[in-house]
Amino acid sequence: xxxxxxxxxxxxxxxxxxxxxxxxxxxxxxxxQHLQALKKNGLILHSDKKGEIHLxxxxxxxxxxxxxxxxxxxxxxxxxxxxxxxxxxxxxxxRHTIIIPIxxxxxxGKLLAAQLPGKNVLEGCIxxxxxxxxPGEITQRGNIFRVVYGTRGESSLRTQLDQIATDxxxxxxxxxVSQNIxxxxxxxFTFVSPMAAAGAYYDVPAGKMQERGKECDLFCALVxxxxxxxxxxxxKLDDGLREKNVDIMNALTPETTASMQKDLKKxxxxxxxxxxxxxxxxxxxxxxxxxxxxKVAKKFGFANKNS
Numbered sequence: 293x294x295x296x297x298x299x300x301x302x303x304x305x306x307x308x309x310x311x312x313x314x315x316x317x318x319x320x321x322x323x324x325q326h327l328q329a330l331k332k333n334g335l336i337l338h339s340d341k342k343g344e345i346h347l348x349x350x351x352x353x354x355x356x357x358x359x360x361x362x363x364x365x366x367x368x369x370x371x372x373x374x375x376x377x378x379x380x381x382x383x384x385x386x387r388h389t390i391i392i393p394i395x396x397x398x399x400x401g402k403l404l405a406a407q408l409p410g411k412n413v414l415e416g417c418i419x420x421x422x423x424x425x426x427p428g429e430i431t432q433r434g435n436i437f438r439v440v441y442g443t444r445g446e447s448s449l450r451t452q453l454d455q456i457a458t459d460x461x462x463x464x465x466x467x468x469v470s471q472n473i474x475x476x477x478x479x480x481f482t483f484v485s486p487m488a489a490a491g492a493y494y495d496v497p498a499g500k501m502q503e504r505g506k507e508c509d510l511f512c513a514l515v516x517x518x519x520x521x522x523x524x525x526x527x528k529l530d531d532g533l534r535e536k537n538v539d540i541m542n543a544l545t546p547e548t549t550a551s552m553q554k555d556l557k558k559x560x561x562x563x564x565x566x567x568x569x570x571x572x573x574x575x576x577x578x579x580x581x582x583x584x585x586x587k588v589a590k591k592f593g594f595a596n597k598n599s
Contacts, residue, residue, distance in 0.1 A: 294319070306437065309345060314459075329426075336430070364452075419436050475528055475529060502546065
């Protein structure tokens with residue numbers, strides 16, 4: 293199988309780098325200074341799981357340069373860039389291609405599938421702490437590196453999905469071929485959304501949310517609200533999910549911050565619409581009160597007729 297990683301930031305480059313290091317055919321799709329550094333020097337990974345890796349000859353291109361059909365495409369762009377990559381996905385996929393979005397925003401696969409009729413668009417998510425530490429360089433922290441993916445309902449793609457799982461496992465990535473992908477992706481959302489929201493609201497890293505205090509209280513309250521919204525939408529979520537999310541928070545390195553929070557501090561585009569504002573909209577559709585989400589959303593400029 294040949295793999296295309298659309299979006300070679302922290303998450304995408306780690307998937308691509310781990311796969312390439314295990315001998316798989318991988319192409320990173322990137323842009324700007326990051327792409328130029330990848331072409332000139334290759335990909336440098338500073339990884340807690342793998343140690344120091346320098347893939348000098350990894351393939352890196354922009355969306356115009358890549359001309360082939362891909363077997364598997366991992367979509368790891370930011371949510372605000374999703375519409376921009378639709379033409380590329382149409383160009384490089386056919387009826388055999390498997391497209392796996394691993395964005396933080398819930399329901400991305402369903403949204404993509406509506407715009408890519410006839411394509412094999414899955415749902416997916418990723419558990420990892422990683423970021424671009426310099427052009428062409430990625431830092432990955434901790435031992436958690438898990439990719440969850442699957443189809444909504446029955447699928448004829450089981451053989452291909454199992455082969456992807458084998459390739460990921462061989463590369464040192466924990467694969468989960470989900471039988472309940474809507475629940476599994478929302479379960480991840482109940483962590484990443486509250487973490488991003490609480491971290492951005494108080495402008496603090498994970499370490500402050502690991503301690504007793506207002507930051508931890510807000511994170512836990514947001515988790516509770518996100519869980520209630522999901523359950524009202526008909527999703528079957530785990531008992532004790534709040535405690536599991538607190539355990540995940542406590543396992544992070546204290547300096548960890550969500551990418552949304554980093555982007556907000558830079559003053560550019562961020563995923564706040566999909567990670568925070570959308571929760572308010574979903575809550576209103578299912579008539580669930582979310583005062584903490586509304587408080588965070590209001591601080592960052594969101595308002596609608598019911599807020």
